[in-house]
Amino acid sequence: MHRSLGVHRALDPVGVLPAAARRLDADPRLAPDEVRVDVHRIDLDAATWDPTEHGADGDAVRAAVLAGIERDGKLDVGPRGMVIGVVDEAGLDSPLGLHAGQRVVTLVPLTGVPLRVTDGLASWDGASRHVPTTGTAVLFARSVAAVLPEDLPQETALAVLEVCGAPAATERAVHRSGHRPSVAVLGAAGRSGCLSLAAARDARAGRLVGVVATEADAAELRAARLADLVVVADTSDPLAVAAAVGEPVDVTVVCVDAPGAEQAAVLTTADGGTVVFFSPAPASQAAAGAAEGMATDVTMLVGNGYTPGHAALALDLYRRTPGVQAMVDARVAR
Structure with missing residues (x-):
């Protein structure tokens, strides 16, 4: 059960739930019951995101957020938020029913999602709550994610799913x-x-x-x-x-x-x-x-x-x- 909750990814302190950990293991290599998502965008919590907490300068905001991700293996900004991307690989024992190529959005707090970025957040202005980026995120057996529907525009679907x-x-x-x-x-x-x-x-x-x-x-x-x-x-x-x-x-x-x-x-x-x-x-x-x-x-x-x-x-x-x-x-x- 502990493994299905992602406890094995907690590095500091060890043995706690991912959202409670100060640092997570964001290694993209998967356990059999995990899913790796190629990240295309991160949407920060609409209700609580305040870039001025990191200073008014976009470069300073971007640097602070990036440093936090690289240090902690997750994004600890606000209680909610979503990762949007495409499933890259699903472990054979994953119960989430996801498969490679599906466009998905995470429906769990960002603080509990192991996250790695590979572009230095270079395309983000440091102000918008929509963060274009590349990288990987890991979902556990008891993570929650939704497949983005094909019959609705992406932004519409995200607007609904964010408050579902x-x-x-x-x-x-x-x-x-x-x-x-x-x-x-x-x-x-x-x-x-x-x-x-x-x-x-x-x-x-x-x-x-x-x-x-x-x-x-x-x-x-x-x-x-x-x-x-x-x-x-x-x-x-x-x-x-x-x-x-x-x-x-x-x-x-x-x-x-x-x-x-x-x-x-x-x-x-x-x-x-x-x-x-x-x-x-x-x-x-x-x-x-x-x-x-x-x-x-x-x-x-x-x-x-x-x-x-x-x-x-x-x-x-x-x-x-x-x-x-x-x-x-x-x-x-x-």
Whole structure:
């Protein structure tokens, strides 16, 4: 089991999970249950990538990131991110079902992917979160990767797959909540938010409420017909959000990262309801404190990004939901 999780690739300290290791063995030679990917691009975490952490100069940013990869055997920038490339070789014992020549994207945190770059990141400007490069990445037996579909443009597929955990977590929460629960999505105009609304509808939820930040977002979401009620409210103002939503809902999905969103989610959720945090950095302690302070009985779930079948679910929702297509396509084009 330890080997299937990639523990054998941890160099410092030895014997820990790859994401927890300071340094990984990125040797492209494979164990029988591993897969090697020829890397074409790395997409950094959209929510947390901040090049100014390494200085304003692109050359300095590139040098700092490259030094980290060469030192650590992985890219430790943000909690998420994706590697895009082509399968070069799959070990005979790999259970991932991948084979040479397939275009794939990793759906696990970059911190757990052994990575080697061979071009010095020479084609990257040090500012964009899209990093063109060449090199290799190694997947383990329990890694998660998706084959890029041939019927969708690559950028569209990546935009959906990057947030595919959110609609899957929403669907599961709706099913667990019983018969036709009401659902509110905070941050409903984003990719994860609109897909979560579509997933809730598909799971036969009842009243759907989309909470957005601006009137422009509200107009777009109303045109997409993904929610029964669309409201504009500042998610950092819990009282304003609760007033806008009105009757408390059974499930609240948080797809926005803003101070106060935790309290807003708790306040808009009925007693006995569920809050699913799929924001980039959910403040669980703040949310727990808010629930205690308001004497609110809610179950809190942190979307971990993985649910079996999450990639296929998200792509399917995109393909057959015109409103999701419109909103995702608009964001890809920006």
